[in-house]
Amino acid sequence: MSGITERIRTFRQAAGDRWRAAPRWVRWAVLAAVIVFFYALPNKEFYQYLGPIPTTESNFGQVLFTVSIYVLLAVGLNVVVGFAGLLDLGYFGFFAVGAYTVAVLTSPSSDIKTLWPWLAVVPIAIALTTVSGVALGTPTLRLRGDYLAIVTLGFAEMIRIAATSSSFLKGQRGFNQIPHPPGHYADGRPIFGVLDPRPYYWLVLTLILLVVFGVRNLTHSRVGRAWVSIREDEDAAQLMGVPTFKFKLWAFAIGAAIGGLAGALYAGKQNFVNSQNFELLNSIIILAAVILGGSGNIVGAIVGGGLVAYLIERFRGIEVFGVELYEFRFLAFGVILIIMMIFRPQGLIPSRRRAAELKDRRKEVIVGG
Amino acid sequence: MRQRLARVLGGVALVALVAGGAACSGGGDDAADGACGYKIAFFGALTGSSAALGINENNGVKLAVDQYNKANPDCKVELVELDSQGSPDQAPQLAQRAIDDEKILGIVGPAYSGESEAANPLFAEAGLVHITPSATRPSLADQGWKTFFRVVGNDLSQGPAAGQYIKNVLKSDKVFVIDDQSAYGAGLADEVKKVLGPAVVGSDKVQGEGKQSDFSGVVTKVKNSGATAVFYGGYYQEAGLIRKQLTNAGVTAPLVAGDGVNDPAYITTAGQAAAEGTILTCPCQPATAARGSFVSDFKALNGSEPGTYSDTAYDAANILLAGIKAGKKTRADLLEFVRGYTGEGVAASYKFTDKGELDPAQVKVWAYKVQGGQVVPDQEIPKA
């Protein structure tokens, strides 16, 4: 059996090497093909040939929208956790701030009846979320590791309770009739209607590409290098003159902005936002998705986010021995986390730097261990 | 070595095939002839913490479909069960799944108000009629959904009735009102406070959805207020804990609550002794008072007694089935049929207002009592 794993590993390494050695145009062509594939995916005429991949028990197009939102969130969290190494357990709070900003400013059920159109509110939502990210980060980023995680967790829960109990934010009653993104077809029908999830999905997909492009440029710049140095050894980085606090705050703010964008998009489709959207479990799911996919690595985050969201829906309606698998999804989730951390902590698609880091740590000797 | 590899690959392929096959069979079987093979769907929580009511309703719908199929063996109707877990997040994709299946002509549900907010816009857009047996949020009817129908009274009828009961039957002039900040619970509590006016000696809010289990703060306040009746707007889990902790603290005042507390788990949580004497209101008639052999038929098919909203779900399904029987084989036709429907069911007589609400003359709110570990009907609460 070990022979098989050896062969798989050498196969993967060979594939990875070939990919890196291939000429640029080949890589671009493959990338383009993949992107086209994902754009074509929600069309029924296309995906009905994909066998067991499309979900049967819920509409695949709608599921793809949910998956795309999760991917966007995973990309955002990856900036915070993967690149800068900051453990944020309350990331979903930024999503909620974005969604609620849109809700309060556009919904007819809000107390301040501003009733602005969706498109105008999105930049405000992103701005507000970024500000909240900075506000959250400034006092807390001095803390390290575990404590930062717990503080962000505490803040997320505080926001949830405030949303439930404050009358301005309307608790569970929530905000309804949030308007959709604008746009009309030639015959007057709205592009972003109620039934067809595809335009929303395509919108989010396009934004994912833009965000990924932006983040990638950032990681190849001075900022990205600073993040790597902070992640590997913060004290050494400070000694070398890297303004660690400033860059950590940048990471937080960017991650928050992406989360807010995702929230605004979600609100625009769902038309209904209430305090039930704030569940802490969602933060943990996204964190796990980033880790599982491979933190510190944009492709890993995309794969992780997509896989987790997709599998959760895919399990619906499947019965094994008369028991609904769907009921077990979180149990399986927890177990997978444990297993992954023991056997493959670098994630499914590791960043090579990360994998190397972890390998080095293993070799360190611990006395009495 | 190659043999092993081949075996492993073969095994993987086999598993993939089986999984694919299982997944395919999980979906709806669309092999049906043109004139028949129609379906109705139930949309509600069948698993998860809110499942008790959903299962009650689904069983009621099952009975209706079963009886219809026995009476019409050559043109059966299939029931599709859509488990939403009561969550608004998952509602759109499930709703879309129902809309995509052209054989589904009508929906019983969505069971909860939260998921209704998320799913109903899609149904309305698609022109797919949906009759809810239990989503009682009043604002649902005001959103202009042409496909929305409700076969129970909404919270605006249940709240004042609870208040009336406390005032006239319990004759309590010192009432403590608690709610769990949910749209349902807070809505009921607000209505009760309006009816009782100065009789309310104190009020408090707790966290619902299983987030809070230590209610010593509330209990202390209730005790010190000297209340002779306590009203709780919310669901059974917190109600059970509050009731038990109240009794433990020596508060014997009766607890009055709404239909969200009407669940066997309330009695298990609070313990029979503490739950004794709890009053539960419901905009539904007692299933035992239901006409005909509904109760015995239900037991024969589902193996359990009908629970809360089983009867209204049964009636809702029957309205849809009556339409199909009358030859309405398109969604538009069935929608018109329901809109103009008048008829009798086991829980009430049905006629809908133009907003889809049940005709106010037909709304009956009953009070039930917990006695000896069972929920038994107490009396109908007359309209003020």
Next chain:
Amino acid sequence: MDFDGLFSHFGELTTTGLAQGAIYALVALGYTLVYGVLRLINFAHSEVFISGAFAAIWTWGVLGLNQDSEVSGLGSIVLYLLIAMVVAALASALTATVIERIAYRPLRRHNAPPLAFLITAIGASIAISEAFGIFTRRLPQGVPNLVSNEPLFHIAGTPVRIMEVLIIGAALAMMVGLDIFINRTRLGRGIRAVAQDPDTAALMGVNRDRTILLVFIAGGTMAGVAGMLYDIRIGALTYSVGFLLGLKAFTAAVLGGIGNLRGALLGGLLLGLVENYASGLLGTQWKDFAAFVVLVVLLMFRPTGLLGESLGRARA
């Protein structure tokens, strides 16, 4: 702000707050012990607590009791409580051991970064609570009425109930026991040594793995007893309550000074009081909010807590 609400109920809010705080304190001990020795926040400790709570209910079920049983006679009540306590402690210790062996030890072998430990702990916490949830069909489990709630005596007009005395008494007794264990026994000395300097302790012949296991078992035992007491106090158990309670117990541990045993007691009692006063002042729905405010403010401004730390660092 309902100041009248706070002052008129002050006495009872205090007694009930102390009772709840005692439960927090017991669970906090688990967090503080593990952190003191391993510098690890054992996120899964909340499920260790839940295992004990469920084990107690299961025990009573086996003994023929459910939420409707009437039990009389001091002897049999004490017996039921003791048996359930022992079983709960065992179950929790077992759960803690399993978590340590399966989830944490392999990571220690690989010298994994702290992030990995946290993720694994979260995974274990989710897995265990979901397992309990599926097993109980997510319904609350009733607890028999074993302990009466009659007032034992009165202080300044406030009734002090038998149940509260029992809980606070049991918690204090367990803590004294733990204190003796840590400070007066050979095994306890080993724990303190590993907490202070693991490498030197290893050089002096202390088996690190065994000591760590011991720490988990000790913390687990405390949590198990807390679970039984929680059952008695609340009256019913739902699978999902572990998470919030664990978070509050962690807050209590930090409040007292993480790594400090007496601090855990102080922190727990104090947190119970603060929560209750907040619910009197602002309304019960803000109770958890108050606890989180304490947590966040503490971590940001005084992570060493009230009594300071005996061991370990909070901020690098």
